[in-house]
Structures are given as C-alpha cells and as structure tokens.
C-alpha cells in the first residue's frame with residue numbers, strides 16, 4: 266500500500282514551500298491521489314532530500330519566523346499528555362500496518378506450501394517458475410522511503426496538522442499552541458474576538474481528531490455544543506491531526522470595525538523622512554484585519570492619520586506602520602487605533618504566482634501582503650518590484666534577507682518606473698498568469714493597472730491600492 270502524504274506534510278518533509286509543490290502538481294510533475302502525494306513519487310522528484318537532517322525539516326518555518334522580524338519563539342515541545350496521545354496514535358497505526366503485513370506474510374507462506382505440494386505432483390515448468398518467484402519475495406531493503414516515513418512520524422509527534430473543512434486550508438500546531446494562534450500565524454483569517462476565552466467568537470466544531478483545553482475560559486459552551494464537539498479555538502490545542510469546521514474571513518466586508526489603544530513600542534527612522542512605528546495592543550486585545558487594509562491612528566497630542574498596516578495580521582498584538590510626516594511619538598505613548606478599512610487584500614482563493622509593485626511608501630501595505638503570502642505559502646513564487654529614488658528603499662535589508670532565505674522570493678530594486686513593464690516581462694515569463702498588486706499614489710496605481718490590463722493581465726488578477 267503506497268504511503269500517502271498531504272501536500273503540507275510533503276512540502277515540510279522535503280523543505281520546499283507548499284506553493285512550489287502545488288505548482289509541480291499543476292505542471293504534471295507530481296500526481297495526487299485524492300489530494301495526497303505518494304511518498305515514492307515525492308522522493309523521485311526530490312532525490313536530494315536529506316532525510317536525517319533535522320535542521321532542514323525546520324528550515325522554512327525558521328525562515329518565516331526570522332524574516333518577519335517577529336519574536337523568535339522557542340521551539341516548544343508538546344506537553345507529556347499530547348506527546349503520549351500522538352505516540353499512541355502512531356502506535357495504533359503501526360499495529361494496523363503490522364497486522365496487514367503479517368496477514369500477507371502468512372498468505373504467501375500458505376501459497377508457497379500449496380504450490381510446493383502441487384509441484385511434487387504435477388512437476389510442470391510453470392509451477393516451478395511460480396515457486397521461484399514466491400521464494401524470491403523478500404522484504405524490501407531499507408531505502409529512502411523508509412527514511413521519509415521515519416521523518417514523517419517524527420513530524421507527526423512534534424506537530425499536529427489541522428485541516429479546515431470547506432476551504433481545505435491547512436496549518437500545523439506546534440507545542441501546545443492554541444488552534445487560533447497557529448491558524449493565524451499560518452496566515453488564515455479565522456473568526457475570533459477577544460482571543461482569551463471570553464467572547465465565544467472563535468467556536469469551531471471538531472469533525473475528527475482530538476483537541477485538548479490549554480487555558481481556562483470565561484465563556485460557557487451549551488451542552489448541545491459540547492455534544493456536537495464544539496470547542497473554543499483560542500483555548501484548545503490539537504492533540505492529534507484534526508479536521509475542523511470553522512469560520513474564516515475570505516473577504517474584507519465580514520470584518521467589523523474595531524478600536525483599541527496601542528502603546529508605542531518603537532519608533533525608528535530607516536531612511537530619511539520615513540518613520541517606522543511599532544505599536545502593541547494590551548495582552549487581552551488583538552485587532553482583527555486582513556493584510557493590505559488600513560487603520561486610522563489618533564495620536565496622543567492631537568491629530569490623526571489613515572495608514573495601511575505594514576505587518577501581517579498573523580503577528581499577534583504587534584502593529585507596524587510606515588509614513589512620512591508622523592508626529593513626534595515617545596515610547597509608551599498611547600495611540601488609539603480604529604479600523605480596519607479597504608479591499609486591497611490577497612485573493613484568498615488564488616494559487617497563482619504573485620507580482621508585487623510598490624511605489625515608495627506603497628511598500629508598507631505590500632510588505633503586509635508579502636508577509637501574509639509567505640505565511641499562507643500557496644503562491645509558487647513572489648516577485649517584488651520596489652520603485653523609489655536611489656537610497657530611499659528604506660527596508661532594503663529586509664527585502665534582501667527574504668531573497669537570501671526563500672527560494673521562491675525575488676526582489677527587484679528600481680529607481681524609476683520608466684522601464685517597469687520591460688523589467689517585469691524579462692523577470693517573470695508569462696506574467697499574464699500572475700496576480701498583480703500595485704501600491705502607491707492613487708493616480709499611479711490606476712495608470713499601471715490599465716497598463717497591465719492592456720498587456721494581457723486579466724482584470725480579475727489586478728489589485729490596486731485605493732487610498733481615501
């Protein structure tokens with residue numbers, strides 16, 4: 266029986282992005298069986314996989330953590346109960362596979378005896394051949410597939426996989442992280458409110474698998490909900506692989522307006538005139554938004570500004586903004602943040618490659634979209650074209666770090682848009698098949714939107730930032 270792997274697990278095992286594997290499936294290099302990949306086929310395509318290199322297993326995850334400049338989390342081990350449950354699940358699977366193997370071994374033995382007895386009576390040459398074939402049957406030698414399976418078993422002990430029924434979105438839960446935190450960190454827009462067990466907005470039904478409460482809650486589920494397997498995602502972790510029925514925001518309209526106070530964590534000036542602001546909400550508050558959307562910031566000494574968030578919504582309580590002419594702010598100042606607004610967001614249903622084009626500080630929402638696309642890991646490749654005067658690419662180091670770390674990310678630093686179409690055409694063959702995101706002054710994004718449309722990019726794949 267072939268060993269089948271989900272696309273997410275297969276990508277993790279060979280150290281490539283999920284988007285890359287999906288592209289190989291689309292190109293016909295890899296076949297799927299009911300959405301799963303056969304381990305043997307995977308190894309044929311990636312023979313260089315270093316099966317015993319544990320570091321490689323964590324490579325993509327580590328890159329995401331560091332490239333987002335987020336707090337690098339300790340690799341937290343699952344607790345003893347979770348580990349025991351995962352080992353038990355693997356033990357049950359091993360016992361089942363052993364039972365099947367022993368059944369076939371017995372059947373072969375029986376067949377061999379039967380053929381032997383027939384051979385002694387009939388002595389036909391065909392029977393002798395069949396006997397030889399049966400004698401030649403030996404257990405396969407240890408090979409790379411066994412290595413892959415061993416690695417898969419380790420992965421299954423360390424992290425449980427969650428699949429959302431309906432959208433088919435997948436993510437991994439490590440340690441005793443909650444379902445909500447793990448899902449958000451993977452770029453999913455799961456429904457939630459308070460994020461600490463008070464509001465009940467993160468309810469989800471466990472269709473299969475086992476979850477476990479990791480925090481006390483102030484919200485009480487009804488007996489009916491409990492009987493149906495409903496859990497609060499912000500208070501439960503996955504013990505085994507799990508399938509959930511959970512609500513996700515796939516459009517901007519379903520996210521309601523919110524308002525929260527956020528403290529200034531840091532104010533930096535990465536380039537002359539551009540300020541980067543890092544805000545953090547209180548431990549029990551998290552603003553829900555989609556990458557690319559904007560907020561209104563009300564400053565402590567008066568005045569307000571509408572700015573797009575420059576970070577991924579998966580980055581917990583942290584909010585980042587970049588702008589020229591920000592008023593003077595001190596560490597620990599409190600800024601009131603309200604929103605979100607806007608429809609400049611990733612196309613949730615697309616698995617196409619993506620071209621991001623930023624004009625100067627248009628980089629802010631583009632950075633959020635890139636981080637979101639990296640967290641989702643479904644685009645086969647990402648190209649960033651950033652147009653700004655010489656020396657004004659204020660986060661050049663970050664863009665270069667992404668390029669160095671991620672095979673599927675390509676950065677193009679431009680000082681003018683004069684040759685933009687030519688550069689895009691030369692850098693991205695078949696760019697008409699990509700999603701294109703444009704951010705900058707409204708007149709500029711509209712003009713380039715038209716240019717790309719005239720050059721073959723369907724209007725449904727063109728997304729231009731519209732600042733109010």
Ligand code: FES
Pocket residue numbers: 457458459460461462463464465466467468484497498499500
């Ligand atoms: S988000 Fe409020 S209870 Fe989970």
